[in-house]
Amino acid sequence: METPISLDPCSRHSLQAQLHEQVRKLILGGQLRPGMRMPTSRALAMQLGVSRNTVLLAYERLGAEGYLQTRGAVGTFVNHDLPDDCLAARRLALVAENGSQHISRHRAIAFEGRAQTIVGDKHPAYDFQLGRLDSHVFPFKAWRRLVTSTLSRAGACLTEYGDPAGLLALRQAIADRLGPTRGINVDPDQIIVITGCQEGFNLTARLLLREGASVAIENPAYQGAAYLYESYRARLAPVAVDDKGLCVDALPDAGAALLYVTPSRQYPMGFTLSLERRLRLLDWARRTDTYIVEDDYDSDFRYRGSPIAALMGLDSHGCVIYLGTFSRSIGPGLRLGYLVVPKHLVGPARQVKALFDNGHAWLEQAALAGFLAHDSYENHLRRIRQCYAERRDCLVDSLRRHFGEVTVSGAEAGMHIAWHLAGELPRATDLQIMAAQYGVGIYPLKSAAAFDFGGCAYSERTIMLGFAALDEQQIRAGVERIAAAVEAAQRTAGRGRASRTERMRPRSPANATFRAAARPVTG
Ligand SMILES: Cc1ncc(COP(=O)(O)O)c(C=O)c1O
Numbered sequence: 001m002e003t004p005i006s007l008d009p010c011s012r013h014s015l016q017a018q019l020h021e022q023v024r025k026l027i028l029g030g031q032l033r034p035g036m037r038m039p040t041s042r043a044l045a046m047q048l049g050v051s052r053n054t055v056l057l058a059y060e061r062l063g064a065e066g067y068l069q070t071r072g073a074v075g076t077f078v079n080h081d082l083p084d085d086c087l088a089a090r091r092l093a094l095v096a097e098n099g100s101q102h103i104s105r106h107r108a109i110a111f112e113g114r115a116q117t118i119v120g121d122k123h124p125a126y127d128f129q130l131g132r133l134d135s136h137v138f139p140f141k142a143w144r145r146l147v148t149s150t151l152s153r154a155g156a157c158l159t160e161y162g163d164p165a166g167l168l169a170l171r172q173a174i175a176d177r178l179g180p181t182r183g184i185n186v187d188p189d190q191i192i193v194i195t196g197c198q199e200g201f202n203l204t205a206r207l208l209l210r211e212g213a214s215v216a217i218e219n220p221a222y223q224g225a226a227y228l229y230e231s232y233r234a235r236l237a238p239v240a241v242d243d244k245g246l247c248v249d250a251l252p253d254a255g256a257a258l259l260y261v262t263p264s265r266q267y268p269m270g271f272t273l274s275l276e277r278r279l280r281l282l283d284w285a286r287r288t289d290t291y292i293v294e295d296d297y298d299s300d301f302r303y304r305g306s307p308i309a310a311l312m313g314l315d316s317h318g319c320v321i322y323l324g325t326f327s328r329s330i331g332p333g334l335r336l337g338y339l340v341v342p343k344h345l346v347g348p349a350r351q352v353k354a355l356f357d358n359g360h361a362w363l364e365q366a367a368l369a370g371f372l373a374h375d376s377y378e379n380h381l382r383r384i385r386q387c388y389a390e391r392r393d394c395l396v397d398s399l400r401r402h403f404g405e406v407t408v409s410g411a412e413a414g415m416h417i418a419w420h421l422a423g424e425l426p427r428a429t430d431l432q433i434m435a436a437q438y439g440v441g442i443y444p445l446k447s448a449a450a451f452d453f454g455g456c457a458y459s460e461r462t463i464m465l466g467f468a469a470l471d472e473q474q475i476r477a478g479v480e481r482i483a484a485a486v487e488a489a490q491r492t493a494g495r496g497r498a499s500r501t502e503r504m505r506p507r508s509p510a511n512a513t514f515r516a517a518a519r520p521v522t523g
Contacts, residue, residue, distance in 0.1 A: 166193025183313030245273030270410015
């Protein structure tokens with residue numbers, strides 16, 4: 001490792017003094033940390049093109065001042081305990097540095113926007129956060145075998161650039177699956193491997209949006225998509241959603257550059273766009289000359305009924321760009337997904353992908369191609385689908401046990417449900433606070449990676465519950481704790497206002513006051 005030091009032979013300061021000063025600054029600036037081994041005097045002299053004696057004398061002085069410590073033949077190290085006057089100098093250096101950061105903070109940058117928050121490092125004991133998976137269901141054994149065997153036949157694949165659109169074997173395997181599972185008949189050329197849907201949004205924006213363009217988008221919508229399009233200075237035009245998905249009649253008559261939609265399972269509500277609406281939506285896209293960006297983020301998880309063909313599978317006019325991801329079926333840490341474009345967009349889409357990053361990492365692509373090509377992926381899906389279906393059942397049963405006839409949506413597919421709170425229950429944000437005090441994470445729209453434009457029917461009284469990361473015991477315990485939290489709040493309110501007691505009456509199924517109108521669990 002070469003230390004970033006450069007000496008100026010023309011300086012009025014001696015080489016030894018320059019070296020001393022630069023090492024001292026590196027230590028005070030934190031680039032050379034306490035305990036770090038310094039280069040040997042011979043190596044540093046060679047690197048700098050100076051005599052070894054120059055380095056030895058500089059090291060000796062730094063040692064005498066307490067910056068360095070020489071441990072005989074073992075080597076020279078940055079001192080663990082920098083003396084007080086060194087630390088005082090360090091504090092001064094930091095103040096000076098912060099001063100310069102202060103200046104740069106005010107320098108204008110072009111980016112104006114915000115980013116979704118889908119990660120959290122602190123999770124409550126029972127966390128129903130959306131988008132989290134159970135690490136125990138990751139196919140470690142198969143993946144380890146695939147990575148090892150893939151590496152052993154890497155050849156020049158890691159030392160040369162690959163096709164920016166992605167590894168052909170992987171694109172072929174994806175194309176082979178899209179026909180039977182989503183009704184999409186495509187050529188591997190139309191597929192671009194991406195780092196998940198998020199890169200897909202970016203790619204579609206780069207491809208389709210000019211400044212000030214209008215983007216029609218579901219209300220509520222996935223935050224990652226809304227923020228991304230907004231960051232391109234697009235005007236977002238919210239379109240309402242009901243229990244049949246996007247309200248096609250509410251779409252703008254003209255002027256949208258693209259429509260972002262989640263037909264298989266509306267995010268976050270979980271509604272499935274009916275076939276009748278899909279056909280009308282395609283008709284709208286053709287009439288208004290609008291591209292549809294179809295985000296099919298978790299269509300592999302359907303527990304009941306047959307899936308409806310993807311919009312792209314129903315489209316015969318090249319209006320649809322399709323996004324798929326392996327974040328749900330394998331894991332978001334993999335960062336792999338795919339974009340499928342109509343034939344006329346293949347060239348520009350490949351160019352945009354090349355501009356973004358010259359293509360995706362080879363090893364993961366090749367391992368995934370192997371996983372898809374054999375039965376491993378289908379077997380894995382079958383196994384986890386079964387597991388998640390049981391967790392979903394457990395969650396809905398637990399809610400019923402504690403809260404009576406609950407109304408939920410999105411239970412026929414996916415990894416989370418939307419619980420529509422009965423009138424007797426507190427508002428979603430209050431319930432979230434109560435549950436948090438009992439160690440349970442539950443999520444109203446605004447904290448469920450959802451973009452709510454306001455005026456949305458689900459803002460106040462809907463709680464999102466992800467169930468994929470919790471086992472059945474945790475799910476049962478989590479719901480029990482939510483019930484206990486509500487009960488405690490009710491007791492407290494009982495000591496306060498009687499009318500509130502009525503509204504918060506316990507959630508026993510036997511308690512008729514509490515029961516919501518018995519509505520079926522809808523998709
Ligand atoms: C609707 C929706 N689309 C896309 C994504 C992001 O997927 P990816 O990990 O493929 O970027 C998510 C993640 O939660 C999502 O909920």
